[in-house]
Amino acid sequence: MAGAYDDRDGKIWMDGTLVEWRDAKVHVLTHALHYASSVFEGERCYNGKIFKSREHSERLLKSGELLDMQIPYTVDQIEEAKYAMLKANGWTDAYVRAVAFRGAGEDMGVSAARNKVQLVVAGWEWGAYYGSAKMEGAKLGISKWKRPSPETIPSQAKAAGLYMICTMSKHDAEAKGFSDAMMLDYRGYVAEATGANLFFVKNGEVHTPKADCFLNGITRQTVIAMLREQGVTVHERHILPEELDGFEQCWLTGTAAECTPVSQIGDHTFEVGDLTRKVTADYEALVRA
Template identity: 50%
Template sequence: MMSYDKRSGKIWYNNDLVEWAEAKIHVLNHGLHYASCVFEGERVYEKSIFKLEEHTSRLFYSAKRMGMTIPYTEKEINDACNKIILVQNVENGYVRPTVWRGSEMMAISAQQTKIHVAIATWEWGSYFDPKLKVEGIRLNISNWRKPPPNTIPWDTKASGLYMINTLSKHEAEQQGYADSLMLDHEGNVAEATGANVFFKDKNGEIHTPIPDCFLDGITRRTVIEIAKSKGIKINERKIKPEELRDFVGCFLTGSAAEVTPVSCIVDNQFKVCETIIDLNKSYQTLVRKK
């Protein structure tokens, strides 16, 4: 894989198109040292960004929750996202808008820092190995737990929240798994490291954790709408780890992960059932609809 700092083309950076290699920040950057940074992850399908407006609205919400005022309108960011995928000629890929505090202050307090915005995009295929997506990926259960909701801005896509996700993902990969299931502060099932999780029971109903201490994903909401349109009952509720053995199917959802079947979570085995295959087909049809 080519290093992301050595790619070619342009990046939208504070309302300018700059050379990819020149899109730099200073090492004494507040976003780097204190995680004052929010971002989005968006999929491009056939040169169109899926649910761009929803992603941009969430970006602005995340920034506001982090005390940052984005110096552009939502329309300007939408236009910039569409512009950069045209400039980069991305047909099926990924878009990463990022907002962060600059280098004017180097302390916990950052009242006078400038707010920067950059948008990068690149061609990108499956987040997981395509073969594994057919067979179902394997998950372990992380030793790290999602913090209580009164300790973090849990409903944002803020960079600092992903520290334990990275630790969990690395641990899973070192153990031979593709990803990790994370529990919440009460020991309930929460999410994977970068995707929401769903389970299918023996009666054909779908169960998914209530997003009360982790992000309610845009893809999560989309798949719930698709399932309901097919008459599938959705149960949003607290799920205990010991319930995993009672489910017959499992899958993840996310802008990067899309709809990804899960074959096992540690010793709990799942089938890539027809329901999951059908939901994935419907999702793929939706995202490519002009």
């Protein structure tokens, strides 16, 4: 499938009904368009099975709760919707996007308690998020924007509003020839990339930023568990930017990114070493098992 995302063939699940792709529309006064009252999930289907599907559906509902937005569907209903969408499009390998948002209604201001919460499930066929970087290693710039304090917004919600500075950061990085950008948090610690979590290797041990002000990714959790089961020491801790010179390897994790090696962050370079290659291969085997 190719072309603009609003002009394709296929089916999208929308508020309980499968509709034609081009007919999946909302009104211009939809609350989410004006006030970012939206949460979402990104998932991948491999060989007909969505990896960690229920965990994603559970997190979607939790994100809604954290934003004071009750999503009117159960986990089982969301699961049924996702697989109905995939079946309607004939896909066994695809990216799945579930998004819940406050629609148009009686309220059109900051308050929107009377507006219906809508749920849409779409999907598309998507290859490697970072293209050839899957083998060569992605190159990251360093963003001037920082992940905010959890006192400003619920950082464990996968909320649309949290991604605006990510879009700005990625655009800036791409304009400078990078694949993505590394972001610091509000305290100045290493946080994450714009849509993926970071891992580093030093002396055979793995270090990853503590997810206390950014999303604790499902892929991140999966990889940490996988490494620990293999006897690899994993440190979840605050990492200072000046520590980057001391790390030998680096990779990204995320549903879209999967496991992607990193060869450069700013002026710091990393080898695509044995542990990085093993993690990438092991994760690929796990999701397709």
